[in-house]
Amino acid sequence: MSATNTRSARPSVSRRRLLRRLEPYLLLLPALVIVLAFFAYPVLKAVQLSFMHYVLFEPQNIAYSGFANFKALFADPVMPRILFNSLVWVVATVGLQFVLGFALALALNKKFRGKNGLQAVVFLPWAVSAFLIGMIFKWMFNQQNGLINHLLMGLGLIDRPVAFLAIPHTSIIPVIIAMIWYGVPFFGIMILAALQSVPHEIHEAADIDGAGRVRQLFQITIPYIKPTLVLTVLLRVIWVFNSADLIYIMTGGGPANTSDNLPSYIFNKVGYTTDFGQASALGVLMLVVLTLYTIVFLRITKYREAGEI
Amino acid sequence: MGNRRWLTGIAAVSLLSAALTACGGNGNSDSAASAGSSASAGSGGGKVKISYLDPLPSSERTAFMQDMIKKFEEQNPNITVEYMSVPWDEANKKWMTMGAAGILPDVISIDDTSLAGMASAGYIQSLQPFYDKWDQAANLTEAAKQARNKYKNEVYAIPDAFLLQGLFIRTDWFKEKGLPEKIDTWDDYFEDAKKLTDASKGRYGISFRGGANGIIRAMEYVMAATHSDSWFDKDGKSILYTPEGKAAFKKFYDLYLDGYSPKESVNWGFNEMVQGFMTGQTGILNQTPEVIAVAQKNMQEGTWNVVPMPKSDDGKRYIFWGFTAAYAMSANTEHKDEAWKFIEFLSSPENNLAYSKANTSIPIYKENLKDPFFSTGPIAGYAGSMADSNIVFAGPPSYLTRLGEFTGTYAVQETQKYLTGNQDLDTTVKNLADWLTKEQTAYLQQNPQS
Known part of the structure; x- marks a missing residue:
């Protein structure tokens, strides 16, 4: 009796121990499954496809093709132009969004009458769909019926309407302007939230010590909110780099690809070629570029030491 | 410390998801949305459920098609039809991804440019056995008989109605x-x-039209000017190589270059x-x-x-006349007869007339063309061309599987370079002709009979 008792008790103890050891993993499992299914699997699949000849129109002809997709990407004669456009697109858009957003946040970080109403209005663009913004700006820049041509003519700056969206090499500028307008509120919201967390006492102490406004901005405010600044710039660069919608709507990348960035070019191309292999190669390349960018950016900005003053 | 790690985590996740949505956006993800339903064909009670995918949804058209489906279901109480739709701009991608995944609805409406690709990929099946037995086949117009609804000389779709320029x-x-x-x-x-x-x-x-598919309009003029019924000569060389072809190309694009069209129209x-x-x-x-x-x-x-x-x-x-929503049958349908019944119903002379009137498109039957609706007003501008016997089908070579890539991207880039003064006429014409000739040569090697 007693022998059987101890025999049955021993496994149950060890089983309980095992269960206890596994418990955290079991609790993590649902989250892990979601991450694996929706992040890891697509990434691995994209990597796999990038090494394959995979054209939907040729289902009989699907096979591994080594680095052919990557070679084709680099051999594309339009690629230098597209990469240059992507760089201009990201630097101009994020740079101006950041400066304007910062200014907006500083302006709104004061108490004045009607602040809430104004705040709601200036943050509105962020809530409008990109499609609508694209259509509105496209009409504003229209040669015949556009508001901007109308204003410029009225001011006497030009004597005949300009087809802004049809000028090679500069037709990306109206799109960048639309994109800046769209993204300023994002920086505004994020930076304003951070500004409101800066304790008043520090500014008061600085006032007493005789520090001027500019000095306070650069030596107190900016260092204090640096983590937010670094992170918002990091995220915006990634989003803007990946965004193609406004380009697609306003110029379709034209004329002759001079307003295409990397995603809009490949989106357009794959839509007609159904070459998923090449699209995946580009996706993998973008992932690598953005990962490198993230690492370098966080190093340079000393993100780990940020926020400690 | 913990706060910082959390932020880094957020950054990493956002980075991943942002990168993923950019590169995988038009991949498999969108096919899953409305596909699941087609597989669940009714098995109980002898009632058969088929599905239909409409690529041209609009409030009027959707209501019309659903009304048709209701009438069909009244006539065939043992069949139910599920209506699904996809916006036109997404349609081609959707067909291809659904075809690749084997979840194409039983009946789909498909345009003539995608037909060859879908048929050669084996996503849709030949309707020839049904067509041979179809009692209405003899009443079709010449335009309907000559329509590009065939692949390797077999009928793969019944045109809904025609559109022409x-x-x-x-x-x-x-x-x-x-x-x-x-x-x-x-x-x-x-x-x-x-x-x-x-x-x-x-x-x-x-x-x-300087943007996508503008080259098709230019080629129509080149064909008319060179009296050719194809983009190629007998040897499979592009007609753009000939001096007359090049001159016609130049004359057509001079419309833009000489300022007879708004500058913006390049896009x-x-x-x-x-x-x-x-x-x-x-x-x-x-x-x-x-x-x-x-x-x-x-x-x-x-x-x-x-x-x-x-x-x-x-x-x-x-x-060039063509169809945008011909009825085709999925290769993996389990209800061939029911699917054909539905196609036959939609294509009956009576329904075709109602459909053509509702969409202001040109019907597929000779008798329907005699309806007063098609001999008065703006529509007569189209019906008139189709009634004329001096008509040459001058369409693009839709049998080339990469035609969409040409008309949608390559030719757009090349002609826009020419129109904005960044590339001269000779280079542009040569590039276009080379691209087309290479594809045509490859096609002729694979399909020597045509």
Whole structure:
């Protein structure tokens, strides 16, 4: 009796121990499954496809093709132009969004009458769909019926309407302007939230010590909110780099690809070629570029030491 | 510390998801949305459930199709039809991804440009066995019999109705300039474009298509000018190589270069061309009949009309007619007979007439063309061309599986470089001709019989 008792008790103890050891993993499992299914699997699949000849129109002809997709990407004669456009697109858009957003946040970080109403209005663009913004700006820049041509003519700056969206090499500028307008509120919201967390006492102490406004901005405010600044710039660069919608709507990348960035070019191309292999190669390349960018950016900005003053 | 790690985590996750949505966006993800339902065909009670995918949803059309489905279900109580739709701009991708995944609905409406690709990939099946037994086949128009609904000489789809090009004209502008309100020949076309242009008033002759598929319009003129019924000569060489072909290409693009079309039209696609005409920027618009409804809604009566496409100097009309939503059957359907029954129902003379009227498109039956609806008003500008016997089918080589890539991207880049002065005529024409000839040669090697 007693022998059987101890025999049955021993496994149950060890089983309980095992269960206890596994418990955290079991609790993590649902989250892990979601991450694996929706992040890891697509990434691995994209990597796999990038090494394959995979054209939907040729289902009989699907096979591994080594680095052919990557070679084709680099051999594309339009690629230098597209990469240059992507760089201009990201630097101009994020740079101006950041400066304007910062200014907006500083302006709104004061108490004045009607602040809430104004705040709601200036943050509105962020809530409008990109499609609508694209259509509105496209009409504003229209040669015949556009508001901007109308204003410029009225001011006497030009004597005949300009087809802004049809000028090679500069037709990306109206799109960048639309994109800046769209993204300023994002920086505004994020930076304003951070500004409101800066304790008043520090500014008061600085006032007493005789520090001027500019000095306070650069030596107190900016260092204090640096983590937010670094992170918002990091995220915006990634989003803007990946965004193609406004380009697609306003110029379709034209004329002759001079307003295409990397995603809009490949989106357009794959839509007609159904070459998923090449699209995946580009996706993998973008992932690598953005990962490198993230690492370098966080190093340079000393993100780990940020926020400690 | 913990706070910082959390932020880094957020950054990493956002980075991943942002990168993923950019590169995988048009991949498999979108096919899953409405696909699941098609697989669950009704098995109980002998009731068969088939599904139908419509690529042209609009409030009017969807209501019309659902009304058709209701009538069909009344006549065939043992069959239910599930209506699904996908917006036109996404349709091609959707068909391909659903076909690749083996979840294509039983009946799909498909356009003639995608038909060859879908058939060669084995995503849709031959309707020849049904077509051979179909009692209405003899009543079809010549245009319907010659339609591009075949792959390797077998019928793969029954055309819903036809669309073809016609010329929308601003009759009031024509009156102002003392021009006759019609465009008989291509020479008249170029002459009118010049006379209607008045840049100081913001008026231009032509709604030019510099964006996607604009090359198809240019090639129509090149075919008419060179009296060719194909983009290629007998040896499979592009007609653009010939001096006449190149001259015609130049003449067509000179419409833009000489300023008879707005500067912005270098990027114009369907929407922009139509808007250009509706907003009074352009005097002539080359478009299909579905634009009539838009014009009726947005323009004053008596300021516009539709006239047939111009004739070439040999007295023939080189035109291209096609369908956008022919009924095809999925290769993996489990209910072939029911699916055919539905296709047959939609294609009956009575339903075809109602459908053509509702969509202002040209019916597939000879008898239906005699209906008064098609001999009066703007639609007569289209029906007139189709009734004429001096007609040459001058369509793009849709059997080339990479044609969409050519008309949608490659030719757009090349012609836009030419139109913006970044590439000369000889290089442009040679690049286009080389690309086409290479594809045609490969096709002829694989399909020697044609």
